[in-house]
Amino acid sequence: MTSTSFNPILVNTQQTTTNNQVLALRQDQVFHGSIKQLYPNQMAEVQVGGQKLMAKLEVPLKVGDTHFFQVTATNPQTELKVVTGPMSQTMTNTQQMNQLLETMNLPKTPEMQQVLSHFMKAQLPISKEQLLTAESWMKNLPEGIQKQDALQALQRMVELKMPFTNTVFQALTQGAKTDGMSANLMNLAQLLATQTGGNESLKNTILQQLDQLAKPLNNETGGVLLAKATQLLTNPSTPLATKLQQLALLKEAGILPQNTNLQNWQTVNQQRAQAPLGSSVQPSSLPIQAGQMLQQVVQTTPAQSNQMMEQVREWINNDRLLHTSQKEQLNQLLNRFVQIPPSKQAIHVFTNQLQEQLIKAYSEQASSRLFTQNEQGISAKDQLLSLIKLDSNVQINDHLLRNLVKIATDSPQPQLQSALTQAEAQVQSSADSRAMEQAIKTVLKGLGVSYEATLASKAGDVQAIAQQLKPQLLALIQDMQTPTPLREAAEIVMGRLNGMQLLSSENGHQHQLIMQVPLEFFGKKMDATLQWNGRMKDDGKIDANFARILFYLNMESLQQTVIDMQVQNRVVTLNVYNDLPNLELLASSLKASLKNGLADKEYILSGVFIKPFGEQGGKTVTKDSKPDEQQGGVDIRV
Numbered sequence: 001m002t003s004t005s006f007n008p009i010l011v012n013t014q015q016t017t018t019n020n021q022v023l024a025l026r027q028d029q030v031f032h033g034s035i036k037q038l039y040p041n042q043m044a045e046v047q048v049g050g051q052k053l054m055a056k057l058e059v060p061l062k063v064g065d066t067h068f069f070q071v072t073a074t075n076p077q078t079e080l081k082v083v084t085g086p087m088s089q090t091m092t093n094t095q096q097m098n099q100l101l102e103t104m105n106l107p108k109t110p111e112m113q114q115v116l117s118h119f120m121k122a123q124l125p126i127s128k129e130q131l132l133t134a135e136s137w138m139k140n141l142p143e144g145i146q147k148q149d150a151l152q153a154l155q156r157m158v159e160l161k162m163p164f165t166n167t168v169f170q171a172l173t174q175g176a177k178t179d180g181m182s183a184n185l186m187n188l189a190q191l192l193a194t195q196t197g198g199n200e201s202l203k204n205t206i207l208q209q210l211d212q213l214a215k216p217l218n219n220e221t222g223g224v225l226l227a228k229a230t231q232l233l234t235n236p237s238t239p240l241a242t243k244l245q246q247l248a249l250l251k252e253a254g255i256l257p258q259n260t261n262l263q264n265w266q267t268v269n270q271q272r273a274q275a276p277l278g279s280s281v282q283p284s285s286l287p288i289q290a291g292q293m294l295q296q297v298v299q300t301t302p303a304q305s306n307q308m309m310e311q312v313r314e315w316i317n318n319d320r321l322l323h324t325s326q327k328e329q330l331n332q333l334l335n336r337f338v339q340i341p342p343s344k345q346a347i348h349v350f351t352n353q354l355q356e357q358l359i360k361a362y363s364e365q366a367s368s369r370l371f372t373q374n375e376q377g378i379s380a381k382d383q384l385l386s387l388i389k390l391d392s393n394v395q396i397n398d399h400l401l402r403n404l405v406k407i408a409t410d411s412p413q414p415q416l417q418s419a420l421t422q423a424e425a426q427v428q429s430s431a432d433s434r435a436m437e438q439a440i441k442t443v444l445k446g447l448g449v450s451y452e453a454t455l456a457s458k459a460g461d462v463q464a465i466a467q468q469l470k471p472q473l474l475a476l477i478q479d480m481q482t483p484t485p486l487r488e489a490a491e492i493v494m495g496r497l498n499g500m501q502l503l504s505s506e507n508g509h510q511h512q513l514i515m516q517v518p519l520e521f522f523g524k525k526m527d528a529t530l531q532w533n534g535r536m537k538d539d540g541k542i543d544a545n546f547a548r549i550l551f552y553l554n555m556e557s558l559q560q561t562v563i564d565m566q567v568q569n570r571v572v573t574l575n576v577y578n579d580l581p582n583l584e585l586l587a588s589s590l591k592a593s594l595k596n597g598l599a600d601k602e603y604i605l606s607g608v609f610i611k612p613f614g615e616q617g618g619k620t621v622t623k624d625s626k627p628d629e630q631q632g633g634v635d636i637r638v
Contacts, residue, residue, distance in 0.1 A: 025074060026127070029070070030068055030070045030071075030104070030125060030126060030128065030131075032067075032068055032069075032123065033066070034064065035066075036063065042058075046080070048123060055069075056079045057079075058080070058081050061082065065087075068083040068100050069082060069083060093121075109135060112135045114147065115134045115135055119155070119158075124155065124159065126158055130164050137150065137154075137166065149173055149176050153169055153173045170491065171495045171498035172499055175499010175502060175516070179560070182518040182519075185493060188206075188210065188492075191485055191486045192210075195486045197481060197482070198481045203476070203486075206469065206473070206476065209446060209468070209472060212446055213443055213446045213447065214520050216439040216520070217435060217438070218401070219397070219442075220370055220371065221405050221423045222401025222402055223381030223384075224370070224422075225249075226404060229249060230360075230363040231360075231363050233247065234360060243262055244262070245413065245415060247260065247262060249404070249416065250388070253407055265388075267352060290358050290384075290386050297351050301344075302343055302347065305337075306338065309338050312334060313334050316334075320374050321362070321379070322361055323365075326365075329361075330358070333354060358383075370427060371430065371434035371435050385397050385401070408420040431521070443519060444515065448468030448469050448470030451465065473490045473494050499516075500516055509535045510533070510534075511533070511535065511536055512531070512532065513532040514529070514532075516529050517530070524556045526556070528554075529552040531549065531552070532549050533548045533549070534546060534548070544570075548566050548567070549564075549566075550564055559578075561578045563576050564577070570604060571606050572598055572604065573609075574605075575611060576608065577613055579613050583610050587608055591608060594608070
């Protein structure tokens with residue numbers, strides 16, 4: 001595709017208006033209208049496009065005459081001033097436009113004529129001040145922004161009564177692009193590293209965040225490294241030097257405290273969690289993480305031990321991250337404990353044995369079941385980390401695991417480099433749809449797409465939210481010491497982030513959502529834009545039976561691709577647009593897995609249609625056409 005922007009699924013995000021609805025106007029706006037009916041006291045019904053309004057005229061006019069009007073007042077009633085004389089039906093749009101430009105003393109530049117012509121055709125009111133501002137923006141469009149996209153952005157600003165500011169204009173034009181975001185982020189990273197001046201600490205923080213966005217699966221790599229390290233530490237046959245190396249790795253990553261040694265690495269954190277002597281801890285509801293459960297066990301008094309053991313048994317049997325044989329071994333440990341008289345010493349021994357078996361079980365699962373989570377969104381690597389570092393939580397786990405990867409990457413030791421290479425290969429071989437889902441969530445969260453909404457709802461950790469890219473970029477832009485090239489690069493990225501929100505909209509039950517996701521998998525970059533259009537049910541939930549989703553993808557191998565996915569009563573039809581020859585052969589081999597995957601979610605695949613951009617079926621189709629305007633191609637029906 002040569003076009004760098006998408007066409008909205010909804011042609012107009014405003015609510016549909018009928019001929020009898022009143023057009024809302026603001027003072028100083030200019031519009032093209034005709035007199036439909038005259039009333040006493042110089043009142044008149046004025047037709048503006050498909051809508052009508054009642055207004056008071058400064059001078060009497062004739063029914064049927066067409067003029068340019070300017071709003072002089074809106075309260076208590078709309079008052080209009082005639083800007084131009086009556087327009088004859090023989091006058092061309094250019095002649096009408098030139099008359100208006102002369103009357104209002106507006107410059108006759110190409111940009112002004114483009115803006116005015118666009119709003120005349122759209123039959124939308126716009127003020128003189130807005131026309132002058134729009135002309136200035138059109139003269140200074142950033143590289144890569146097409147004039148038609150800029151005009152659409154101006155129209156949207158007027159239609160939706162958005163603030164007529166450069167920030168909003170840049171957000172709409174940048175947000176409409178479907179590729180180039182990875183390049184924008186890369187350019188920002190290069191300038192952060194090379195431009196001198198400004199807040200160095202802030203620049204380094206943003207660089208670190210950009211590095212995380214470029215490697216969305218690094219936490220999974222860290223989970224494999226953590227699992228490997230614990231397996232080596234618990235294996236009696238592991239050489240002493242290797243154990244010391246793995247211990248040092250976990251200490252440097254902040255997972256184990258500095259006073260840890262080979263004898264106490266499993267219990268050094270557990271000792272901190274033990275309750276003071278003589279205290280009484282009542283068993284609570286089932287915890288989410290294994291480390292929390294272990295804390296409850298270690299603080300249990302002998303009198304409460306039987307009740308606690310039943311809680312532990314229920315917790316183990318309900319955890320789907322553990323396979324059947326692991327649950328059997330853990331239940332055998334519980335059975336042995338309940339047969340001996342309860343005492344503080346017995347609870348201490350049992351806690352150590354339980355922790356040892358859980359570490360072994362979750363280290364196995366963290367290596368073999370990547371991208372798998374339980375009902376609470378907890379993975380095996382999260383459970384393993386909670387057992388080793390009892391004060392950890394899901395929010396800081398990613399940071400610890402990414403730090404583990406960074407230390408292994410920077411280490412000159414061949415063994416760690418080899419372990420890192422093996423971990424990355426394991427993650428790559430295990431990547432599936434869940435990996436894609438996790439990567440997208442990681443990138444969107446890291447970008448700060450929901451930054452304002454999260455703050456407003458107070459649903460997240462404020463300190464963690466502040467580390468997202470969006471608030472960091474805002475601080476960089478507002479810092480007067482930031483070098484100009486760096487500020488401009490940050491403003492482009494910020495514009496794209498704001499554009500996602502401004503281009504997303506709702507129209508009654510109809511909703512449209514825009515997401516731009518720069519992804520990188522194993523050295524390959526991809527820009528993905530998702531445009532979802534669907535409806536909400538009366539209960540406020542998304543109606544999963546009907547939707548239309550457009551995917552605009554720019555990939556290294558397949559290059560630019562558009563996927564038009566339509567869902568009607570849970571029947572899915574896919575139209576794939578790409579110029580790569582023989583793409584239908586690749587699609588045919590994946591059809592069965594696609595069909596089965598949709599069936600698992602209770603959807604039916606109707607067909608996959610592979611269509612190239614270009615001339616098909618005797619009809620010329622350009623690469624800028626909307627997907628549903630294109631014909632021809634290869635059909636794969638189920």
